[in-house]
Amino acid sequence: MRHLPDWVLAVALLVVLEVGVATTSHIRPGWRGLAAVAAALAALPLAWRHRAPIAVWAVVGLATLGGMVNHGTDFKGPALLVALYTVVTMSSRRVSLLTGAITAVAVTAATAGGERHSAHWQDFVLPPLVVAAVWLVGDNVRVRRAYVGELEAKAARAELDRAADSARAAAAERTRIARELHDVVVHHVSVIAVQAGAARMQADQAGDTGPAREAWAAVEATARTALAELRRLLGLLRSDDDAAELSPAPGLDQLERLVEDLRRAGLPVEARIEGTAGPLPSAVDLSAYRIAQEALTNVLKHAGPVHTVLVVRFCGDHVDVEVTNDAAPGPPSVYEGSGHGLVGMRERVGLLGGRLSAHARAEGGFAVLASLPLGGPQP
DSSP states (O other): TTTHHHHHHHHHHHHHHHHHHHHOOOOOTTOHHHHHOOOOOOHHHGGGTSSSSSHHHHHHHHHHHHHHHHHHOOOHHHHHHHHHHHHHSOOHHHHHHHHHHHHHHHHHHHHHSEEEEEEEHHHHHHHHHHHHHHHHHHHHHHHHHHHHHHHHHHHHHHHHHHHHHHHHHHHHHHHHHHHHHHHHHHHHHHHHHHHHHHHHHHHHTTTTOOOHHHHHHHHHHHHHHHHHHHHHHHHHOOOOOTOOOOOOOOOOOHHHHHHHHHTTTTOOOOEEEEEEOOOHHHHHHHHHHHHHHHHHHHHHIIIISSSHHHHHEEEEEHHHHHHHHOOOOSSEEEEOOTSHHHHHHHHHHHHTOOOOEEEEEETEEEEEEEEEEEEEEOO
């Protein structure tokens, strides 16, 4: 089916050329059959013009020129022009120039040397002009195709680069999240080890040597073993650049300091808390802070000092972090999802089984809403 248009063109030209042979009166007597064969050889090979363009051009050219010289026909070479056009569009410029020049010279010689009473100046001017016009059209199409193909290839490479860049950003964000959550887990396991050790010491002081003391001792040993493994893992997760980042993980209790820092940086932020704030799981507290930090930083980076509203909403079984900003002055920014900030937010929200919405607002600006369940990922 891919070559069906070529077959249709070949058959259509065959009909046109054969009708021309049948209706032409000045073909030599007895040569009409050979003229019909030449017309067939000039038209039917065009069905293979995209598979073997130069070979088709050669066969079609010889058949066309033979008919023009030997049978006294006028220059009616649409098949040869189609074959030349195909060569020009599919070959290098060096090859197309060579085939164009050969075609122009051969057609001019056959037209001027055919069985005519006398040659006219049009016989030396019109054929080269027609061939040159076909060559120019074909060369323009070839250049255009090459240009479009290069643009498509660049777009495909850029898409692959963006996908790889997003994958690297997601991997880096997962590592960062793992480091932070690792610190949270280490803290809780340390508390378990300390409390189990204290309970075991109380049992020793009370003279209890029964199963309760052994249970507390087992809990303490297991917790300390887990703590040692977690610290070893922490050494693998941390690089030399962030080895010094051992300060306590931030949470929503530091939100006011974050807002003040951004205000000093030039971002007019309006922050408020809705609902009754209660104790949050460490992972949720950390992720809520990081999402607010990333969303506000994105506003300052991409929209500039525009009015921004930060809302932390406590809703019983989940906490919402919403950041909305007004439209930036001047041309609209193209930051919807193009940076890595949203990648990090999606990773954090997905880790906790929450939902993230990030979109441009109808009235201008951008909105980010993250909903984090307090009970962790839901089955």
